[in-house]
Amino acid sequence: MIFAINEINKNEDLLPNLSLGYAIYDTCNSITRAVEQMFALITGNEVYVPNYQCHINSSLAAVIGESSSTISIAMATILGIYQYPQISYFSSLPALSNKKEFPSLLRTIPSDTFQSKAFAYLVKHFDWKWVGTLAEDIEYGIQGVQLFREEVEKYGVCIAFAEKIPLTFSRATYQQIAETIKSSNAKVIVVFSGDSNLLPLVEEIAKQNITGITWLASEAWSTATYILKENQIKHFEGTLGFAITKSHIPGLHEFLVGLHPFNEPQDMFIKELWENIFECLWNPGVKHDRRECTGAENLEKLTNTFLDTSELRVTSNVYNAVYAVAHALHNLQSCEQGKGPFEEGRCADIHAFEPSQLLHYLKRVQFLDKAGNIQYFDENGDTVPKYDLVNWQRGSDGSVVVKTVGRYDGSKFGVELELDVEAIYWNGGQKEGLAEGPNRVGSLLAVTGFEMESFQK
Incomplete structure (x- = not known):
């Protein structure tokens, strides 16, 4: 965030003659702490008093954060009252798309609604009919699996089992989940979870020597190969998952x-x-x-x-969030009196604007990111729903590396799922794919809705 702000302040073409400042707060993953900090920001006083502001004109333009959906909800509830813009870079809970409840929240990460659809397309593509699910026992995991189930059942897929990963350590629960996996005929398991809560289950799966599973990882752990110890790699190599699209920030x-x-x-x-x-x-x-x-x-x-900086994913979401605010402020500053978007063609004053006025511009902002992709927010305040399909493969030194083997594009005009099937590394080291995989004319396959087209490389 600091890098982006410094870069913007040096850019003579973006917000000329104005400089952005910042204050960074650590919520410490605490709702209470986040709420206190929100009131401090809004009132301009460390000892906060609700509905009292100690400055005539607040210097607060927007808030970038939080990563946790639960904390973002708490923040959005407060910020929405005063219409202060908030942009989250990692809160993917579908409920945050509800603009009646969260009118001033936008985000640079897609809603899990699209991730669940992406998993359903992937399962349909490989014609997997028997799938297990694991959900971290919070809204992220539970809703993610529920949305996936609704989507995948449209294709006649059966859910073999549905287990919840506990938030507090429970060896008995991990053992029971591992036993369920071991005794099931399902060899494909979708896991909606964060990385840290997976660690005890990963250890139990390795302990019970469970192999031959194709793990489908949600974006919260799809690139977290660091959760594996050396003796656990064979149990999770070949994992497929959807990840935030990576980018390069010069x-x-x-x-x-x-x-x-x-x-x-x-x-x-x-x-x-x-x-x-x-x-x-x-x-x-x-x-x-x-x-x-x-x-x-x-x-x-x-x-x-x-x-x-070669695998920037969440970082690029933060970067784009800062640039979205800068471009919105630039558009607000560039307004011509009489042609403005407010009553009687009025413009906002860049030195004394209302939070709702900046929010107006943020909802309509469009700009090109460093990769040349257009960035904007839809009517729900959500970003363009795109993911990389990543695959955990063995590197030359025996470690696990994350390789991109496909892409999902949920925008209105995008090809929804694109796969490089021959590049996929399956559990056990197979490169030719699963026996129940599709017949292939070419090595690059695109799946759009119910249609499948084949392309030669």
């Missing part, structure tokens, strides 16, 4: 390696990042076993996930 890597606590001494996030990456402490104390951070540590010499 200049981001250079920005990241240039971060240093000495350059931004008040930035607590950089200090915390430094401690985690280099396993040191700025003030370790006498009894602590970690060494002291010196500032001589060098980010450029590291190779880790923080500095890897």
